[in-house]
Amino acid sequence: MQKTLKLGASIRGVGYHVSAWRHPDVDPRAAEKIGHYAELARIAEAGLFDMVFFADALATRAIDSPLGAAARYPGDAILDPLMILPALAMETRHVGLVATSSTTYHEPYHIARRFAALDHISGGRAGWNVVTSFSNREAANFNRAEQLSKPERYARATEFLETAIGLWDSWEEGALVADRQSGLFFDPSKVHAVNHVGPHFQVAGPLTSSRVPQGRPLIVQAGASEEGLDLAGRYADVVYSIPRSIEAAIANRRELQARAVKFGRTGDQILSMPGVQVISGETEAEAREKYRVLLDIVDPLTALGMLNRQFGDVFTPEMLDEPVPAEGPAEGTSYSVARESVKRAREKSWTLRQLCQRVGLGQHFQIVGTHDRAAEVLAEWFTSGACDGFNVLPSHTPGNLADFVEHIVPRLQQRGLFRTAYEGATLRENLGLAPL
Ligand SMILES: Cc1cc2nc3c(=O)[nH]c(=O)nc-3n(C[C@H](O)[C@H](O)[C@H](O)COP(=O)(O)O)c2cc1C
Numbered sequence: 314m315q316k317t318l319k320l321g322a323s324i325r326g327v328g329y330h331v332s333a334w335r336h337p338d339v340d341p342r343a344a345e346k347i348g349h350y351a352e353l354a355r356i357a358e359a360g361l362f363d364m365v366f367f368a369d370a371l372a373t374r375a376i377d378s379p380l381g382a383a384a385r386y387p388g389d390a391i392l393d394p395l396m397i398l399p400a401l402a403m404e405t406r407h408v409g410l411v412a413t414s415s416t417t418y419h420e421p422y423h424i425a426r427r428f429a430a431l432d433h434i435s436g437g438r439a440g441w442n443v444v445t446s447f448s449n450r451e452a453a454n455f456n457r458a459e460q461l462s463k464p465e466r467y468a469r470a471t472e473f474l475e476t477a478i479g480l481w482d483s484w485e486e487g488a489l490v491a492d493r494q495s496g497l498f499f500d501p502s503k504v505h506a507v508n509h510v511g512p513h514f515q516v517a518g519p520l521t522s523s524r525v526p527q528g529r530p531l532i533v534q535a536g537a538s539e540e541g542l543d544l545a546g547r548y549a550d551v552v553y554s555i556p557r558s559i560e561a562a563i564a565n566r567r568e569l570q571a572r573a574v575k576f577g578r579t580g581d582q583i584l585s586m587p588g589v590q591v592i593s594g595e596t597e598a599e600a601r602e603k604y605r606v607l608l609d610i611v612d613p614l615t616a617l618g619m620l621n622r623q624f625g626d627v628f629t630p631e632m633l634d635e636p637v638p639a640e641g642p643a644e645g646t647s648y649s650v651a652r653e654s655v656k657r658a659r660e661k662s663w664t665l666r667q668l669c670q671r672v673g674l675g676q677h678f679q680i681v682g683t684h685d686r687a688a689e690v691l692a693e694w695f696t697s698g699a700c701d702g703f704n705v706l707p708s709h710t711p712g713n714l715a716d717f718v719e720h721i722v723p724r725l726q727q728r729g730l731f732r733t734a735y736e737g738a739t740l741r742e743n744l745g746l747a748p749l
Contacts, residue, residue: 315729318695319702319744320722321366321411321553321586322357324350326391328709329590331619331673334387335610336709343710344391347400352711354401357408360718361732363743364409364440365401366533366553366704367394371418372450375618378626382618395427402435409740411440411533416470418446418455421514424473425480428530429522437526437739442533442553443544445470467540472511474532474548479507481529483519499523527739528749537649546572550746551584553704555650557678562587562699584701584744587694588677590708591717593687604681607708611673617665619672623651633666650676677706688724695730 326344327333334341343349357365375386394412401410410431414424424441432439445466446452452460461469488503507518534541534549545552552569556562562585570580592607594600617628632638637658654676658668680687694700707713725731737743 321704330708333709369413413442416473421476425477432525440531480520489523608670616669616673684720
């Protein structure tokens, strides 16, 4: 049987476009309405997506540079994904439910317990996107002036995951017997203390939850540094990455498979799902028109705010109609995606306004073209070994996600590259991962 690709719908407020809330088809307040997320989960499930995926951060992001930028940024009024997902579990039956949670600002017992609850509530559809967080603003909300160094954050993350896995394993399969006749509720020989003692955590266990339907929730990871790749190689079932070219994606997937092998796993136990944004139409002209509307609604102040957050206070509104400066900013940031955007703007001789429009729409791998062409590009990535599937990043919701489900999914199915019905009962089964 031909291998089929996997799909995630990455959901952030009302879309990845920084001014998506201004799109004429979008409810500008929907990012804090549960009905919006329920609608997106139903659309994703109608499209047979493997999962909906929620990014998260533990601090506001906007900076007021240039002046006025902060007040125009919509991304700081959002809901905690772990509060959204149980509601979505009640709205859906098949689609996986993945939330981002930080290992830097939680304790393993909290996280293991919450994701165990989500796995029970959803009947085996829970996933945890493990992040170490990356900003001092998050540190400032958790008793620190500055964040821990990257090696420290990843050392904590590794011990965190080890401990969480110990907690999920603290109840063996079949430990909960609930036998009315004998009066035995659980089999004490199958429930174990954890007694973890390490540099960051001391956790006795066991967990206040019997073994979850998936054995353990799906582990997703997104860090791209050496330390991040090692963490993925050791624990991740799925990696969300943001390569901008097919070549970069192929190299990234090979690297991840090698890391899995380094930690005693096999290459097929780790799935690469790069982010992609698709803006497509029946005709090239229709796709271009959708793209133009999206570029037009980018608020230049908001986009300048994003650039200044990444590069320091280097861009001003007065520079908008000048070419992107030939020197400077590109080297000044640790955000590789932002560096690449500036580099591309220089190569194409864009003005700062044009760069702002592109940055505002999203700095991920993008396909703008006919539905047929979009499906062809996705097929090419998958069949050439660049990925195991895609994390779809809608520009605005629900419209752009609905477009993907209506036009791209059937084209992938016609090529035999995507399922026509869910195969399994759990997220792990649908992803084709071996039982634990
Ligand atoms: C595609 C992608 C998605 C990410 N999503 C989140 C997120 O939702 N929340 C978060 O705190 N960090 C997120 N991160 C940040 C990573 O978890 C990590 O902290 C950051 O990339 C720095 O580590 P690195 O140098 O290993 O990449 C994401 C990173 C990537 C590459």
